[in-house]
Amino acid sequence: MLDIQKTLEDGAALFRLEGRLDTVTAPKLEKELRETMSGISRLTLDMEKLEYISSAGLRVLLTAQKTMNRQGEMKVAHVPEMILEIFEVTGFTEILTIE
Secondary structure, eight states: OOEEEEEEETTTEEEEEEEEEEETTTTHHHHHHHHHHHSEEEEEEEEEEEEOOOHHHHHHHHHHHHHHHSSSSSEEEOOOOHHHHHHHHTTTHHHHOOO
């Protein structure tokens, strides 16, 4: 299960993710991002309460990063140690801006 809390303000979007970002839940996040990204220049994904990320979740992040590279900036914040290790192993620390 994945809970997504979305806040929009002044061309910026904040997504707070809680739970598991996996094959089952990745399409939900992908849909939410697609519906939101057209009008924003800044995107922040708060992962403080994210417990797990799979390759499907990584793919959604990569797609979002590519989109935001064209129209602004994307950051991931409060990344738990376990997920940060996945980012390091997969090379995502080189792709994402991690705070």
